[in-house]
Every structure is written in structure tokens, then in C-alpha cells.
Amino acid sequence: MGELELLHGYLIIGALLFGIGLVGFLARRNMIVMFLAAEMMLQGISVSLVAWGRFHNDWGGQMLVIFILTVAACEAAIALALVLMLFHSSGRLDVAVWQHLRESNQLPFVDQELPEAEVEEPVWPELTPAGVEPEHSLDEVVHRGHV
């Protein structure tokens, strides 16, 4: 695999990671998922930097990624402390709760319609019966459905 092909592939992957992270940061409403998407954008940059460092035979790329890791760790610590504090004061992780921080000439965002929660069928493990199958009490069957 040629050096140039390698660089090309890595830069494309970096661009894809950055773009997908951008979509996640813009579209998602859960604050924790937004931070995950921001970290993903940092990953895209790191991939590109390491590829450039290899291409130019320079340690600078890897050095910068080490410091990106450091800053990402700091960012995660502070961001999660902030998210926890916001959660304690509002009760939810939704960023739309904090929309009163917007510009004064912007219209408030109102949820038009919320999609229904998808009810998932619970999957129970299938065990091979050992011995005679006991009689099921109706209470137990009904109760297990709510576990």
C-alpha cells in the first residue's frame, strides 16, 4: 500500500468521522450524545493528523494528538459535571429545556408532535426443561411481564 494511498484513505476516514460527528452534534437533543458526537469530531481530526505525520515523517502529528487526548479528557470531565448540574436543576437531559438562553429575537421551539415510544417485546431466555414442568401460577406470569 503506497504512502499516498494510505494518506488519502486516512483523510477520507477523518472527513467522514468529522461529518458524521457534526450531524450528531447538530441533530441530537440529548446532551450526553451531543458530547459524544463532539468527541467523534476530535477523533476525525486525530486520524487526519496521524496520517499527515506519517506522510511527512514528522512527530508533530502524533504530538498534537497526544495533546488532543489531554484536552478531550479535561473537556469530558467539565462537560459531564455541567451536564449533571443541568440535569439536577431541570430533571432531564434535553437541550431544549435551556432554550431560554437563545437570542431575544428568536422564536421559541415547541415540539410539534412526539413520536410514540416503541414497545419492544421482551425476549426471555429459553431454558431446557429439567424434569417435570411445574404448573405456572397466573400471578407469576403477569408479574414477569413487568420486570
Next chain:
Amino acid sequence: MIPDLTPTQILTLTATVLTAVSLWLLLPRGGGRFARPIGVVLGLVALGLFVSRLSGLTNLGLGAEGLGAKIVFWVLAAITVVSAAGAVTMRSPVYCAIWFAMTLLGTAGLFLFQGAQFLGVATIVVYAGAILVTFLFVLMLAQSEGHAYYDRVSWEGLTSAAVGAVMIGVLTMVISDALAPTVPVDKADQAAAGEVVAKTAVVDPSTEEARAAEILSPQHMDHLGAQLFSKHLIAVEVAGTLLLVALVGAVAIAIQGKQMPKTAGGARHG
């Protein structure tokens, strides 16, 4: 019709549009039952189109060794990008975190593939080991049951997906155009390509080889540490200070948050 479009530009344009549509279909919203499978298929097609611009895939005229390296690279790349899309589009935040862990593993593999051994391990230890676990802890503290309503909707799904896809498309086009002249397509271009390569290699070839041997040497950690603690010593000190400040700041914010009275009706459903 727009007249002057080369086939590669049309390809990139198609891939961009497909990426936008597939991300829009994948993002959480009140959609039909078939939105997500269609989104997955369209996303894979778009990914294939982006990949087809890479010259490395098409000229497989290498030995078995080169082929093996290529397969490893493509598997790692596929894991990274597919799980990145999963991390962004999953409804449950816990699944998002787990898909993001897969992305990190793929990225760590890509770093190892480039010879950046320390970064590969550090990504797993710091990101997957520390940051991601902290994310999951906060999720457990904050969201105890089920999916919340704000995980089932997204802000302006189509606009966000279009912005991201245009970003990817522009970056891909710029990168490919910038690197294209140095990739010899046919024999007529090879002379020109040679010139460009000669231009990019400003440094003396002998020192270049020596440095290449250095960055891929078995004593990777030796060289990395020597660079880090000689050339970048001040940056290391600053980074250490930053970590300390962040630690103190996080503790201060958390304590202050605890003392605050609970406003907003105290509705604590997840």
C-alpha cells in the same frame, strides 16, 4: 442541466446527496417502519461511492503482502465509519456510547496501522477506558429507565444531515483533488506526477529516509518520549496544569450543583 461536471464530481455529488438522505432517515424521529433499513442501505451505497474515489482500492497489482495490508485497512475503516454512524443515530444513549466505543476501537486500530503504537493504546485507555465509562456513569445517574422523548426526536433532521453531508462531500472533493495529481493514473501522467512528488519532497532524500526509519522504528516509545519531553516540554507542563485546573473545576461545579435548590417543579422523570 449544469454543463461542466466531470464524472468524479457527479460521483461525489451523488454520494453527498445519498449520505444526506440516509442520515436523515437514520436519525431518530417519528418515521415509518422502513425508514431505518432504507437509511442503512442508502448509507452503505454512499459509503461505497466515497470509497470508489480512492485509487488504492482499484489498483490491486501488489503482492500478497500488500493485499493483506489493504484488507486490514479496509476492515478497520469500515468498522470505524459504520459504528460512527451507529453512534450518532441510535435512539438509546447507552447504545450510542457502545457504538462510539466501537468507533474508538477502530480508530485505535487505524493508529496502530500507521505505526502510532502509543496513540493506539492511549486511545483505548483514555477514551474507551476513562471518558466513555464516565459518560456511561452519567447516563446511569441521569437516565434510569427507558427511552426519553428527546431521544426519539431530533433538531431539524434533514437540515443537519444535509450540512454534515455537504461537509463530507466538500472535504472529500478537496482532499481527492489535492492528492490526485500525485497519483499516476496512466503512463502519460506519470512524468507530471513524478514532478509533483519531487516538489513535495523538499527535504533531502537521505535524511527523509532516516526520519522515516525513525517514525516507524521498533523503539517507538523511545523516540516519542524523547520528542515529547524535549521539544514539547512546555506544552507538557501546560497540559498538566490544564488537567489540574479541569479536575478542580469539575469538582467545584459538581459541589455547587448539589447545593443549588431544585427548581423547575422537580419533575425528575428521565
